[in-house]
Each structure stands twice: as C-alpha cells, then as structure tokens.
Amino acid sequence: MRKSKKLTVAITNIARNLEVTRNENGQYKFSGVFAKYIETILVGWKGDYELKFVKDEDLGTLDSTGNWSGQIGMVARGEADIAMSTISINAKELKSWTFPLHTPWTL
Numbered sequence: 001m002r003k004s005k006k007l008t009v010a011i012t013n014i015a016r017n018l019e020v021t022r023n024e025n026g027q028y029k030f031s032g033v034f035a036k037y038i039e040t041i042l043v044g045w046k047g048d049y050e051l052k053f054v055k056d057e058d059l060g061t062l063d064s065t066g067n068w069s070g071q072i073g074m075v076a077r078g079e080a081d082i083a084m085s086t087i088s089i090n091a092k093e094l095k096s097w098t099f100p101l102h103t104p105w106t107l
Helices: 035-045 070-076 091-096
Strands: 007-011 019-022 028-031 049-053 082-084
Touching: 007 035, 007 070, 028 035, 035 082, 070 082
Parallel strands: 007 049, 007 082
Antiparallel strands: 019 028
C-alpha cells in the first residue's frame, strides 16, 4: 500500500470561526464553527499532516499584480493543499479561481 504524502492545511485563527491551540503534549485542539470539519478531514486523512498558520491572518486578497495573499495565496502557490475558513466567493474570485470538479485526495 502506497503511503500518502503529508497533507498541508492553511489555517487562519479567527475567533468563533476556527481557533487552533496546542496542549502541553503538542496535540492540536480545534474550536469554533469549523472545528468538527477540520477534525473530520484530519482523522479521515489517516496520514501525516501539517498546519501552516497564515502569517498575515488574511483569508485572501487579490493584489494589483494578480497574486493572492492569505489562505488562498498559500493554496495557489502550492504552500498548502487545502484551507479551512469562511471564504466568500464573489465575481472577482470567480474570474480568478479555477474550481476543480474533483480533487486528487481520497479520504
């Protein structure tokens, strides 16, 4: 059986949305609206994962050069495989993003 690669998740700590802390044993604790979603994904992954915290705490903003910041930028640049948060999709995003009909990940 082939071992899956490590799943990298872009995280922005936002109160009551998704908050991530670590206990004294180094285990992550999730709270907020998206806590169960991220827990379900990580348990279903059954492999190694890494949480990368967004430095600018931005969900994603398109700059004048066409580059994304925040969680969207991390996924677009290949720094993260997925992002978890409340991200609205407006006309600007629809023109800029490609929404795949499927993903290569199987849980």
